[in-house]
Amino acid sequence: xxxxxxxxxxxxxxxxxxxxxxxxxxxxxxxxxxxxxxxxxxxxxxxxxxxxxxxxxxxxxxxxxxxxxxxxxxxxxxxxxxxxxxxxxxxxxxxxxxxxxxxxxxxxxxxxxxxxxxxxxxxxxxxxxxxxxxxxxxxxxxxxxxxxxxxxxxxxxxxxxxxxxxxxxxxxxxxxxxxxxxxxxxxxxxxxxx
Numbered sequence: 554x555x556x557x558x559x560x561x562x563x564x565x566x567x568x569x570x571x572x573x574x575x576x577x578x579x580x581x582x583x584x585x586x587x588x589x590x591x592x593x594x595x596x597x598x599x600x601x602x603x604x605x606x607x608x609x610x611x612x613x614x615x616x617x618x619x620x621x622x623x624x625x626x627x628x629x630x631x632x633x634x635x636x637x638x639x640x641x642x643x644x645x646x647x648x649x650x651x652x653x654x655x656x657x658x659x660x661x662x663x664x665x666x667x668x669x670x671x672x673x674x675x676x677x678x679x680x681x682x683x684x685x686x687x688x689x690x691x692x693x694x695x696x697x698x699x700x701x702x703x704x705x706x707x708x709x710x711x712x713x714x715x716x717x718x719x720x721x722x723x724x725x726x727x728x729x730x731x732x733x734x735x736x737x738x739x740x741x742x743x744x745x746x747x
Contacts, residue, residue, distance in 0.1 A: 569593070579620045580663040584641070586627060588615025594629050596641065596648075607648030611637050617666040617686070626657050630667035634680075664688060665708065668696070675706060675715035684744075687730040697727030697741065 575588035578599075584606065587595045592611045598604045613633025620627055620641075627639045638651040651657055658671075665672055665688035668680055676683060676696055685697035694708040696717065701724055704717030723743035730741050 569595075574615050575618055577618050577620065577664070577666075579624050580622055581624065584620070584624065586618040586620070586629075588618050588629065590614045592631060594618060594627070594639075596627065596639075606641075607639075609637075609639050609648055609650065611635055616668070619662050619664045619666055621657070621660045622663045623660075624663075626651065626660055628662070628667065628670070630669065634669060636667060636670050662688070665694065672709040672711065673706075675710035675712060675717070679704075684727045685730045687732060689732045689736045691736050693736070695730050695739065697722065697730045699726040701725055701727060701743065701746075703727060703730065703741065 569589055571589040571591040573587055574590050577586050583598065583600055585597045585599045587597065592613055592615060593608055594611065594615055595608050596606045598606050611629050611631045612635050613631035615629060616632055617630045618627060625641050627641055628636060630636045638657050640649045640651060641647050666686050668676060668683040668686050673686065673694065682698045682700065683696050684699055686694065688694050688708050692708045694706045694710055695703050697703045701722055702719055703722045704719050706715060706717045722741050723746050725743045725745040728742045728744045730739060732739055
């Protein structure tokens with residue numbers, strides 16, 4: 554943790570040896586999830602002091618992490634096409650994996666960036682072409698493709714008959730997409746055309 558005004562390092566956590574592949578703040582900004590190439594996800598309390606709440610381990614390099622809107626569940630998707638869910642707070646304590654889908658079926662998600670899962674079933678036919686997924690605050694979902702194009706869907710994108718509207722984006726595969734905080738603009742980054 555670094556003080557933004559003074560630039561001084563306030564906290565140094567345990568050093569990880571693998572590359573960070575994804576970071577995401579919770580909706581209130583009280584927690585930070587850090588995903589690594591090794592499949593580890595650290596969830597930190599970034600309030601007054603930066604403290605490790607728990608670590609969990611998934612199979613494959615962490616692609617995306619998303620918090621539920623109530624900050625009680627974290628979902629993690631990996632390059633091994635695994636989607637796991639973890640309790641952030643409950644009577645059993647944080648860091649317990651949720652193995653029964655019924656436990657989170659009614660959850661709403663602050664963000665959705667996984668290329669697979671119940672809410673994005675319509676992406677299944679193109680899942681191997683997807684390089685980035687981003688849900689807006691509105692019911693809009695965008696999928697960036699290896700062709701440099703991106704497709705827009707209504708969120709949730711459920712069902713085989715749902716089709717996306719395709720747009721030209723880049724000359725190279727899309728590296729990432731994000732919406733501005735007011736959902737008025739889309740920012741995209743290409744892998745080789747920058």
